Amino acid sequence: MKKTLLATAIAGALGASAAAQAATVYNQDGTQLDIYGNIQIAYKSVNDSDGNAKDEVFDNGSTVGFSGQHIINPGLTGYFKAEFEHQADEEKKGNGLGNGDQAYLGMKGNFGDARLGSWDPLIDDWVQDPISNNEYFDVSDSSGAALDPFNGDDDIYGTDDREGDKFQYMSPVWAGLQFAVGTQYKGDGESDDGDIRQDSNASFFGGLKYAVGAFSVAAVYDDLDNYDGQYANGDNYESGDQYGLTAQYTIDTLRVAAKAERFDSEQGDADADFYALGARYGYALSDNFAGDIYGAYQYIKADDGSDFLNGDDTANEVVGGVTYNISPAMYTFIEGALRDRSQDEGDGVAVGAVYSF
Template sequence: MKNYKLLAGLLPVMMAAGAANAAEIYNKDGTKLDISGQIEGNHYISSDKAEDGDNSFVRFGLRGETQVNDQITGFGFYQAELNAASSEASGDNDSKTRYAYAGIKVGDAGSFDYGRNNGILYDVGGWTDVLPEFGGDSYQQTDVFMTQRAGNLATYRNKDFFGMVDGLDFAVQYQGRNDENDRNKSERNGDGWGMSTTYDLGMGLSLGAAYASSDRTSRQSEDMLGDRANAVSTGIKYDANDIYLAAIYAQTYNMNIYGADDLVANKTQNVELVAQYQFDFGLQPSLAWVYSKGKDLGYDVGSKTYNNQNLANYIDIGANYYFNQNIVAKVDYKINLLDDNGFTKDAEISTDNIVSVAIVYQF
């Protein structure tokens, strides 16, 4: 029973880091190195041909730590992913770096790291990004400002408010620009900053809030929505007694991308709700609702203008089954509630249901 409680508690970490635990490959003189990995055979079933088919992949990561003295610790983490669905003849394995950062921690003064990491908004958004396959996508988008994984991030974190208040954590983050005028050559974001705070009240109950504000690049601002992209997120979660409950609400401004042409929503209102239970014998059922509403979109289709439209709206029913901490079977059913109308058709936003079935080996 204790093993399954541990697995339930580790689930958010597993989703972020891609492993339930790690294998230590070096530990000497205060320096250690762990390797983690995940091999997932995953198949999507959907009437949407763009989604249907093999979705298998491999992830591996390296985490290092070195003890400089009794107060100072250096650390680093790297994680890559390889797509296993492409053919060998295609020469395209879609390899990508998910995380790559290094930093230093100084006792109760906190830690500082720089590199490719989670954006500050994910400190709260990650609470609901724990579904077997889907979820965490109402406003969290990769390489879109500081909503999820992104590059050029410098992050300061402090736990227990300098060691004086148990459970009260906060973080401040700066993101350097990623646009066509720098070495990244990618119109992702201008300079920005954000902050978050979470408070563990005890008995499994936690509260959290995060805020981020960034310059938009010159090319992004050509849509006349404004020169700034802003977001605020709040959340609450309960994680105890084999029960996991989480809810978040977020608003974004000039930030979220939608549709096949990567248009930007003037404003979004987002809700994510998750409920899970870990049974002693390894089964963990999951139920969730993910919703995002775009406001003042000004999307023209023929003679009709769509202003307020749902960008995401689905119920998710799924389950994980832990044979042990290394082998997991999972199924996830995304029941799409979006209307099949002129807006979704023209913007090429999928309104189809998707089922994911997978078996995972992780270490």
């Protein structure tokens, strides 16, 4: 789920948090196994490229997950996590737990944390999420621009798998300072899409975070090197680079964040800069009335002719929403978005409900 201060708001109002719903099915001799998940069903109405509102009831990311850990020796713990998605709104037509979400294994201890597998990009966790880690509508980001970098071509080799085949090391926190470095490895045995050929390659991503009191700042770089390649006609393609910087201030259940992010394309007119402000407040007016209020504004500047903005040079995005906690395990939400695109494409509203277990 996409949660930030919601758990804090629920904890203050109801004495528990949605993040604490996991059931421990085994915990003995230093080994623990948990099962957790959620059901998310929502309704949305969003404008298409012709300005027509298209609506549907849909699954908003329902998940079943398993996590575990065991103590290897004092100061060293091995762990794993595996999450699977299913279509709660049309389960009979779906494939059950047919889609993987994230899965990884690792070790953590005094040395830090090292993991291997599939999970969200570092720039997502450290730079983008503090601005708008919402239920359905988020502001755009450099990852979206990177997935569509060359005249609208969305079939660039490998860009549908930013999360997989990764190794990452994250340091302990030293006097408020922490860093992370990692790589995504794509071997020449990976299947391609028929358009681009690629040899074995290891990319690089890394980030630096510093926190003092209620203030923190994080910077992340990703070279997207695995998505460079060569078309069948011999022409080379270079995807570009991602940069991001986010500062945030948190006090009680209020978080305010600012972001500067860039996709620096090496080919085509796809450079894009993103400047955003976001805030989220966990309210608790009474024991029976609590939730989150949140919103974000973003200014986007793209190179002339960029397909990312449908040919426009700039755009102003606004997203926002509110949640209401029915219980420690269940809440509802309503969100809206204004994208400032031609024909009001992407503008819309969404309402839904979530049950966590």
